[in-house]
Amino acid sequence: MKVELFPRAEADIIRQFRYYLVDQDTPLIAVRFREAVIESISQLKAHPRIGSLFRGSISGLRSWPVKGFDMIRIYYLDGPSRLRVVRVLHGKRDIRQILSQEKLL
Numbered sequence: 080m081k082v083e084l085f086p087r088a089e090a091d092i093i094r095q096f097r098y099y100l101v102d103q104d105t106p107l108i109a110v111r112f113r114e115a116v117i118e119s120i121s122q123l124k125a126h127p128r129i130g131s132l133f134r135g136s137i138s139g140l141r142s143w144p145v146k147g148f149d150m151i152r153i154y155y156l157d158g159p160s161r162l163r164v165v166r167v168l169h170g171k172r173d174i175r176q177i178l179s180q181e182k183l184l
Contacts, residue, residue, distance in 0.1 A: 080124050081161040087181070088153075091167040092116055095151065115146045119153060120164065122146075127157035136179040140165065154178065 092113070099109035123130065123143055130141035133154060142152040150170040156163040165181060168174055 080127070082120060082124055083161050083163045085163065085165050088164040088167050095167070095169065112145070112148060112151075115148055116153070116167065119143060119145045120162070123153065123155060123157075124162055127155075127162055130155065133178075135175055137165070137181060137183065140178070156183075 096109050096113055099105050099112055127141075130143035130153075133140045133142045137156070139156055140154055141157065142154050145151045145153060145167070152168060152170065152174075153164060154166045154168065154174075156165060163183075165183070166178065168177060
């Protein structure tokens with residue numbers, strides 16, 4: 080199965096990594112976060128249906144926590160041949176509002 084990271088998902092990961100690295104001055108946590116995202120996406124790639132369905136504006140959207148960072152979730156769509164990572168968001172953000180503005184092609 081192929082993994083497609085939407086540009087906003089990539090930006091979300093970079094933003095969170097930068098938050099840990101620069102704003103919190105915790106480089107070890109930043110690296111651990113990056114590795115956890117990679118591991119969590121690999122887990123989803125192998126078992127795409129393990130995530131919970133997210134009831135909102137995007138039909139079929141699922142979510143799964145980043146391992147070790149339970150407040151941060153991966154929002155994705157699974158298809159027959161690819162996993163589409165739409166966003167990677169912290170739970171303190173207005174998730175429904177953010178996802179309602181997503182334009183999927």
